Amino acid sequence: MLPRIHSKGNYQKQAQGNATARGNTARSHSSVRTTDSSKFSKLKEVLVNNLLKDYHRKNKKAGNDAIYLKAVEEVEKILTHGRLTDKQLKDLQRKFSAMDGIPEAAAVSDHAEQDSYPRRTEVDEVNSYRPQPPPTASTQTSPSKRRKQIDEWSVMTLYNDVKHYEEQKKMKEKVKNEQQRTREELAAQIEERKKQKAAVKEQERRVADEQRKKYEEWQQEMKLIENEKLQKLLEERKREAIELKRAQDRKKMQIEEDKKMRARATMEKRAQYEAVLKENEKVLERKRQQKQEERELDERLFRVQMEMAERQARTALAAENERARREQDRQLRLKAAERMGQEMENKAAEVERNIEERVQKAQDEQYRRDMERERNDRLRHDRIVKENNAFLQRQIQMQEEEKMRRKEEERLLAEEMKREAEAFKREQQRNKVLRHQQCMQQKAMLDKQRMMKDYYNENESAMTEIELRLNAPLLKQVVQEKPDLPGELASKINLN
Structure with missing residues (x-):
């Protein structure tokens, strides 16, 4: 996926926003490692998204780390007990929707507290997603004393997760390098285009000045000819x-x-x-x-x-x-x-x-x-x-x-x-008719030049075809979320 570049050149700001969105997405899925072979990882991801759906709709932004950690904990509890009713889901959704955010200090303390406890291994985390055997009476009375079991399926799943993680890491590194190279090329193209636009502007200004001078000289000559x-x-x-x-x-x-x-x-x-x-x-x-x-x-x-x-x-x-x-x-x-x-x-x-x-x-x-x-x-x-x-x-x-x-x-x-x-x-x-026609032609030419200049000034900040193709997914998402955009802009985005 190529980076999204704004036509005004706010590349750093957009890149920071994209990095933030990717960081939030990574944080939101850090506890939910999704693989093609693990349906429980997908279930965990779906449950987290359902819990934070109202929260996202209300705040229209990605939550911080504490909110996501809280949601992951709730989902793990649900998966541990193995039951979730509609009432519990609605209550949890209202609970997360009512949250405006957890302070950073609380998030730091939570992290410190988590660091004070022994971390779960990948096998434990994967086993937590898998269906457990029915609990016995002793496990129901004291779930903390339940014995963790490791089998071949868990090992295979862990191996697949590690392999998938390495592949994703290599792919991300490749995408990052490609994005960096693309950024550099686009920056060079933008700089070259700015220079070309400046040169074209200067050329048009010189041409407009020459045409204005020629028009003034022509008017003087016509006045002299008329007087003669x-x-x-x-x-x-x-x-x-x-x-x-x-x-x-x-x-x-x-x-x-x-x-x-x-x-x-x-x-x-x-x-x-x-x-x-x-x-x-x-x-x-x-x-x-x-x-x-x-x-x-x-x-x-x-x-x-x-x-x-x-x-x-x-x-x-x-x-x-x-x-x-x-x-x-x-x-x-x-x-x-x-x-x-x-x-x-x-x-x-x-x-x-x-x-x-x-x-x-x-x-x-x-x-x-x-x-x-x-x-x-x-x-x-x-x-x-x-x-x-x-x-x-x-x-x-x-x-x-x-x-x-x-x-x-x-x-x-x-x-x-x-x-x-x-x-x-x-x-x-x-x-008189000829003079009127010449004046009208000159006026039409000046109006055309002015319209071209206005069109150029208006479209100077517009995206090129390459930029439209690069930013097509984000623009389509914006069109879907903002139906009150101008029809010409919306049709141009949908065409690209």
């Missing part, structure tokens, strides 16, 4: 605001430039239109002047023709007068003169008719040309008006398209800014 990201974000926002303002200013300037350009184009178109109108007025004025000149020319031509006709008429009248005056002088030439006068009249009428036809034809041609010019002027005016209306319509349409384009650009810019804001918000939320 926030600073960059603020700078980007400022730059975006500046760029947006510049873009808005450029757009405003562009719009103003476009307005000015459109205004200049409109003014240029208007100036061109006015110039065209002025040119048309000049052309019309030139045409009027040309028409006036043509009219004056026609009138001069008509006057010339009329003057020529009047001159011819005057010439004919002068010739007629000359002929009339010379009628008397030129009677022979009267018919010729009359015929000539008629011809001249016909010619004058024809000339007048030709002149009237030419004048009418010139007037018709001039009227036709005037109507053609007026029609062309109306058509040109209508075309110019249509062109101006179409130009103005195109300008209005371009302004409407520019306005719609500007509204569409503003809408797209607003949507883009909204998308960027939502993306930035999602990015912030995602970063």
